[in-house]
Amino acid sequence: MRARLCIVLICLSAVLFSGCQSSRKIETAQIIENVTISEKEGQTLYTFYILSSADTPLKTEIPAESFEQACELAQNQYIPNITLSKLELLMIEESLIDRVLKTDIEYISTQPSFSPSAFVTLCDRKTLEKFAESTREQDIIEEQLILLKKNNPAVNINYLSVFNHFETKKTSEFLVGTVSFDGELKIGEKKDIKNEK
């Protein structure tokens, strides 16, 4: 009995004194649901959309050279309790494909916090503007991406497949889904991405 009590007290004091204060509490965690990468005045802009129930999206725009830099700046300066493990959608403006796609996907592949099943898609500027107005667009885009994959298995819609296509020695070009806005959201155009070795 005494031995059990000693063990419990040791464990309890060890736990209390060594780090449960820094838990990621649900009420203070700022969970990022989407990230969009766009160009503004020649600079790459990373926009982090924070999960909330409001109709208007809660977002933070961070100018950075890469996703890695953007995440660091976000944590240090803008969003201290940032949590990226629930990231579901990454949208990249088409003009930035060559600049950021490979490096950012490479960075995401090395981080344990990102889910490899998160969606990746290219888009045009109008889509990004529309996206900034309402949070309902994310669900529509995700559903359409899944439908796209079902109709054409060759299209890559998540990190895993996009990354693996970058790495594999077999193919030199592969397909990624794109989103465009022309009066309404349209998903289905495929883009041939060059796999540069």
Next chain:
Amino acid sequence: MSKVRFSSKRLLLTLMLCACSVILLQNYDISQNSSFVFNLLCMLCGLAVCFALFVPSIIIKKRTNLDFLTVAHTVTPKLKIPIAVLYSLYFVWAAEFFLLPYTDMFSKKYYSDVTPCLIALILLSACVYAALKGVNVITRFGIFLFVFALLTNILMFGGSTGTLDFELYGFEISGNLNDFIQNTVYFIIPAFIVTLFACLSGKTKNFRLRQPLFALLVTGVKYGLIMFFIWFSLGDYASKQEYQTFILARAARIGFFGGIESLYLALATMSVFMIISLVLCAVTKSAGRESDIKYVVIFAVIIFAAHMCGSYLNSVKEIFTNNYIFAVFTVITAAVIPSMYIFAGRKSNARKALHSINMS
């Protein structure tokens, strides 16, 4: 502690779970340059070696119905202390071999803020409690862990079937001699269950040859499935991150339901808990003080101290987690030394002594 004999089937089930857990903490141990089929062949070789290592323990068990340590203490009482020292050292090493990667995985993949030593302390405290209850109780726990492992594996593999891609990666055989040696040595690691079996099988009944064979077979199937899904579902993505089985669990999704890495964490935790509990039972048995609280606590403190050294000193960690050293040590304790006793046990005075223990 219960004195009744329990089913050998249950002990082998528990050891099978321990062997399966080796791949849960796999971290670049399998060569990244060789193909899936090549790794599969290496796995078959490694497990065949494991079964060969089982043979001396099986012979001792069949002949005497006792565990190897009891036989050793009876046949050569003068060598009691060297045997105890050797096997105690082996078991402490085995505990570190699993504990260090586990706490490393936990810290890197789940929670970087918590110190690994705290994880080790709490886990070891729980293992001390389990070790005091004895092997029989731990094997009963193994039944629940088996059901949970089955569920987790079904979810993990089921959730990864959606991302299988056979176009990018094929079934070619590619690898060289170094890859073969590296992989085969890795797949000899599960032979640590042979040493555990040799030390803990004294109180089992109804032992059959097919039991260790079946245990290794199921272990092979699990290894094969995990390697298959890592290769065809994760592809090169897996080679970018540590602890690929964690990544496999992370990537698995059933519909919109994810979070299977939490089940993986639970499975890895319970497996390591079970391994270290069995190790503590075995190490106190090797010291001739089975389930004595003082000795269990002493060895737990030794393991904790070794873990602290390993956590803070990379060189110590590399020694403890070196596959080659552990494999050689396992071969010695699992097969070489028990083989010597197979011949020593044939002597008439040894036979008489063993018979009298059996009768009592």
Next chain:
Amino acid sequence: MNNSLAEILSELKADFSDSADLTIRNLTLKSERQIKAAIVTIEGLCDKEQLSQSVINPLLPYDFKSMKGAEAADIILNSVMASSDVVVIYTKAEIISFITSGFAVIIVDGAQQMFAVGVQGYSFRGVNEPESEVVQRGSREGFSEPLRVNMSLIRRRMKNPDLVFEQMTVGSESKTQLMLCYIKSRVSAKLLGKLKKRLNKCNLDSVLASGYLSEYLEDEKSSRLFSGVGISERPDTVCGKLTEGRIAVIVDGTPAVLIVPRLFVEEFQGVDDYSNRTYYAAFIRLTKYLSFFAALFLPGLYVALAQFHPEYFPTGILIKTSESLAQTPLPVTLETLAITFIYEIMKEAGLRIPKSLGHAVGIVGALVIGESAVNAGIISSSTLMVVATAAICSYVTSPLYPPVTMLRFIFIIIGGLCGLWGIVIATAVMIISMCSKTSLGVPYMSSLAPFSLRTMRDVFVRADWKSLSKHIIKVQRFKETEV
């Protein structure tokens, strides 16, 4: 013992300290020798009318002629008394034991033997349906306080001469009677011997309820979190257990009968399972198991996820939960602990409060805590939902309520301090503890661990009766039973 009536009576008066309820009716038998006799009773315990009809009325007119005391006593036993329940006794201790059980003791001057006549007439609660074990299709009878009534309820259902009632006495002051009830052809003699040994070790002064004995019947060095001693107030349940080689301990003055050995899987078995259709019984059983897990783990998991792993919540629930928790002042762990504790207080109050005030308390509980506290932002609705769900689930398997409640608190604290990982470790320790527990040497987790395929027919599902009746289950035959 002394044959003199006067001395016996004076010793009795001295032992009872001239207690007002000790009643002595002195008689002079009709005989040439004027033989003195006395009838000793305890006021309120015997039926006076029955005493008059079966003892006094036949005794007074009988002519004993010139018989001596001993001869007269023989005649009284064999020819005079009209009662069917007569026990011959010889010692003062037996006099005390019988008169305090409602018997009337007849003492004849000069005779060595005395007679205890069964004329019990004390008031007792009738045979009602037990409130704690309500069933839909089973019997509505439940045990009552008197030992003999309970024995008769069992005997009526088991018309088997192998059914044995063995009497024992416990409590140095209360001298409480108890009966060990078992079926001789089914029970293990070693198990029975173990039980008797433990009951003999009971050194309590008074045993006022069967629960007092539970701790003496538990195995030493076995975990006390879950109980290895079953309790039932239903005769049909007890009879069912007796056929499996178990032993029932019926304690005088308590309707709760102890049954040993007790296994974990029995906590999920109910009388209705065996009366209902097999598919429905299976559904109810599985619901009970799920409810057990929900009651045990739900609040702890909720706290662990909210505190450490919010990303595991589905998106919709995540938004609602984080918004509701953000409005409350307390951290989620403290909030959950507080609501769980308040619930326990309300439950205890509900048990003891007079029925006339029950409505008011119900309204206060529901409105004040349920609605006002949430609207005021003191507690969050999601936490309240989780705790309420767990509380309701814990009543599905009410015998497990005490350990489930304690473990729930432990899991909440561990979840709040260590997250999911802590809950996993705690679960592992709990399973080890349960697997190491034995009940009279039978592993507590029998059927599950050690695993037995044959007995699994009645664990998660209930196989049909044709299948169940093929093999007789005897508890001493479970694997690794230490008898």
